[in-house]
Amino acid sequence: MSLLQLAIIALLQGTTEWLPVSSSGHVLLAAGFFEASPGDELLINAVSNLGTLLAMLIYFRKDVTSAIAGGFELVAAPVSKSPLSKGARLAAAVIVATPVAVLVAFAYEKFLPESMLESMRSIYVVAATTIIFGALLWWADVKGARDRREEDMTMWHAFLIGATQAIAAILPGTSRSG
Known part of the structure; x- marks a missing residue:
């Protein structure tokens, strides 16, 4: 791939990561458009997500420090028996959500056959999941509650977030931010 193609994909990743759309799906489609090999697609996606992680750590540095x-x-x-701060509640939520995502990802890698893993990264799966999860996000936006605050989040919510993060990470075309 040329540097221009990589720059276009990186720009696409950086832009779509902040929107309730699938940045991984868009990167996969762009890599396919530029005729990247399947191995290159995974590498491009991984490296572009490292850049996104760095940007998010910088942007959310106060929240990260608090957690x-x-x-x-x-x-x-x-020992202290005092009420938990916002940072402690956030840390607890991360502690609950992370193992769920890790277990689902481990099961995905361990138990699904290679042919199925490859087919899940096809442009048809990306297109289908983008449409399906886009419709689900629209429905949630129309029907969902609009008055929730961070303080209302329970550990059950953290567990569900971990599970949905795992699904979104596995299926390109789904939105982790959505």
Whole structure:
């Protein structure tokens, strides 16, 4: 691939990551348009997501710092018995959500045959999941509650977020931010 093609894909990734659309799906489609090999598609997606991770860590640095400090607060919580701060609740939610996502991803890699893994990255699957999950996001936007606050989030919500993050990471065309 040329540097221009890589720059276009990186720009596409950086832009779509912040929207409730599938950045991975768009990167996959662009890589396919530029006739990248399947191995190159995975590498491009992984590397472009590292850039997104760095940008998100910089943008959310206060939240990340608060969650790290909250992790220490969680360790001390049984002794201190004081109410948990926002950072501690965020750290607890991450602790609940992460193993769910990891277990689903592990099962995905371990138990699905290679042919199925490859077919899940086809442009037809990306197109279908983009349409289906786009319709689900539209429905949620129309029907969903609009008055929830971060303080209303429970550990059950964190568990569901971890599960949906795993599904969205596995199926290109689904939106993790959505």
